[in-house]
Amino acid sequence: MTDMQRESMEYDVVIVGGGPAGLSAAIRLKQLDADLQVVLLEKGSEVGAHILSGAVLDPCGLDALIPDWKEKGAPITVPVREDNFYMLGEAGQVRVPNWPMPKLMNNHGNYIVSMGNVCRWMAEQAEALGVEIFPGMACSEIVYGENGEVRGVVAGEFGKNPDGTKGDGYEPGMELLGKYVFLGEGVRGSLSKEVIGKFNLSDGHEPQKYGLGMKEIWEIDPAKHREGTVTHTMGWPLGSNAGGGSFIYHLENNQVYVGFVVHLNYKNPYLYPYMEFQRFKHHPMVAELLKGGKRVAYGARAISEGGYQSMPKMVAPGVALLGCSVGMVNVPRIKGNHNAMLSGKAAAEAAHEAIKAGRASDELIAYETDVRDGAIGKDLKKVRNVKPLWSKYGLTASLALGGFDMWTNELLGLSLFGTQKHGKNDAEATEKVYSHKPIDYPKPDGTLSFDRLTNVSFSFTNHEESQPAHLKLKNPEVPIAENLPKFDEPAQRYCPAGVYEVVREEGKEPRFVINFQNCVHCKTCDIKDPSQNIHWTVPQGGDGPNYPNM
Structure with missing residues (x-):
């Protein structure tokens, strides 16, 4: 506990994160009981500012939550009309037919959406029901009760100096306390990570696995635009260097989402995921589509890929983990938003029953059971x-x-393979430099491909520079003393925003520099650093990317 006195406010349920999971929980709680006091805290400058997803949305989650979403004007208007899958070689491609694919891979009935805009609309629905939503409120600490249970969070701490001391305009933040706290922070959230560690929620489960997803929005030549077309590719340029693939989704207004995913269990420390993405756009099929167009936005985020066997225990006294905080992405379908919504709904129903029975701050076992035995568990078990x-x-x-x-x-x-294990986590998968050769990446041409810092400017990222860096090194010596000789310090490559640099000046020892102002909150560093020396925490509220239509 700190020695400062903070104001506190009491609610029935405190929700951290304005993504599809947190918003679904907030909406469902108010649907069940309009008198419940529900608050939702979002670290972005507005709901949707930090949301980045493919996305082809399976509407089953929204159907269950708000059956009349079409009548209510949800920004879900582009049905999938065509589904393509290609294996790429450097100079060409082979179309993989749809007929041998399992039915679950069919995108019929799904929609191409901006999840940022879907979340903005969901926030409007939540507020209309009486949910209190506070954007720009980063949750920096967990508040624990006398028996070690989760009682709430600290939100809205502002005004620290770069060294962590209190500045002239320091605001200590407020304690928001609840009978239950829902963590819907998305992938690798800092509070979720703390709760998983404190309560040993991963014990008995496989390590979580991750991918790095990078995405650009392009406006293209109207003659090439095919609204409702979904294309996925695998193969070049990654080859045997890493798992992953791409997506190209044609939405409205002559725009396409161009995305690239690299699985973070790659071995070669010289691999540069961002440059693999940029190289991909020079494939003849992709270059022809984008020729004459312009990129209008860029962003990146980590994706949970461990699936069914990697989901930790989801509840501890007073707290429940929702959506990507647990890892509910169906990897072959590249979809998780529907499960995030269903998880928020299930958590809300469990909390409502508990509060109605006079309970508080215990484990919402009914929520965990619903997830594992219900629609989410069935969805993930098939593809585990x-x-x-x-x-x-x-x-x-x-x-x-x-x-x-x-x-x-x-x-x-049933599966003839049983349930396969993942083995090492993604940090442990990184091999030392002597086992690999550097990869020569072509220089971006400024038309189809772009350098990182130029692209980061299209994420509209901003951090107040006078605050402490939110990227913490457990040991400041490790990047140069250990990671540089062993792994050629891969942070300078795996970060899709150019946050980390090894600066070499003549006659001086190399220096490790953290440009935290560039951070797009993808959490890759927290996941992939081979020494597990980087800890991602929240900056002050409102800082980070400001994604328009991601």
């Missing part, structure tokens, strides 16, 4: 082996094995 098979056997073999496994799960409800 796709990621580990890919990691073990590579792209080509895993396409056949993973496809076969999904078919047997769909038709027979």
Whole structure:
């Protein structure tokens, strides 16, 4: 506990994070009981500012939450009309037919959306029901009760000096306390990470696995635009260097989402995920689509990929983890928003029943049961082996094995592979430099491909520079003393925003520099650093990217 006195406010439920999971929980709580006191805290400058997703949305989560979403004007208006899948080589591509793919891979009935805009609309629905929503309020600490239970969070701390001392305009923040606290921070949230560690929630579960997703919005030549077309690719340029692939989604207004995902269990420390993305756009098929167009936005975020066997225990006294805080992405479908919504709904129903029964600050076991045994568990269990098979056997073999496994799960409800394990976490997967050769990446041309700092300006990221860096080194000596000789300090490559630099000046020792102002809050550093020396925390509220239509 700190020695300062903070004001506090009491609620029935305190929700951290204005993504699809947190907003769904807030809406459902008020649907069940209009008198419940519900507050939602969002670190972005507005709801949606930090939301980045593909996204092709399976509307089943929204159907369950707000069945009349079409009548209520949800920004979900571009149905998928065409579904393409290609294997790329450097100079060409091969179309993979749709017919051998399991039914679950079909995008019929799904929609191309901006999840940022969907969340903005969901926030309007929540506020209309009486939910208190406070954007620009980063939650920096957990508040624990006398028995170690989670009682609330500290939000809205502002005005610290770069060294962490209190500045002239320091504001200590407020304690927001609840009978239950829901953490819907997204992937690798700092409070969720603390709760998982404190209550050993990962014990007995596989390590979580991650990918790095990077995305640009392009305005293209109207003659090339095909609204409702969904294209996924695998293969070049990653090859055997890493797992991953791309997506190209044609939304309205002659815009396309161009995205690239690199699985973070890659071995070669010289791999540069951002430059793999930029190189991808020079493939003839992609270059022809983008020719004459312009990029209008850029962003990046980590994606949870561990699936069914990596979901930690979701509840501890007073707290529940929602959505990507648990890891509910269906990897082969590249979809998690529907499960995030369903998890928020399930958590709200469990908390409502508990509060109605006079309970508080205990474990919402009913929520965990609902997730594992209900629609979310069924969705993830069918595809649980796709990621580990890919990691073990590579792209080509895993396409056949993973496809076969999904078919047997769909038709027979069982897997001949059992439940495969993931093994190492993504940080441990990084191998030392002597096992690998540097990769020569072509220089961005400024038309199709761009350097990192130029692209970061299209994420509209801003951090107040007088605050302490929100990227903490557990040991400041590690980057140069250990990571540089062993791994050529991969932070200078795996970060998609150019936050980390190794500065070399003649006659001086190399220096490790953290440009935290560039951070787009993707959390890759917290995940992939081979020494696990970087701890991502929240900056002061409102700082970070300001994504328009991601």
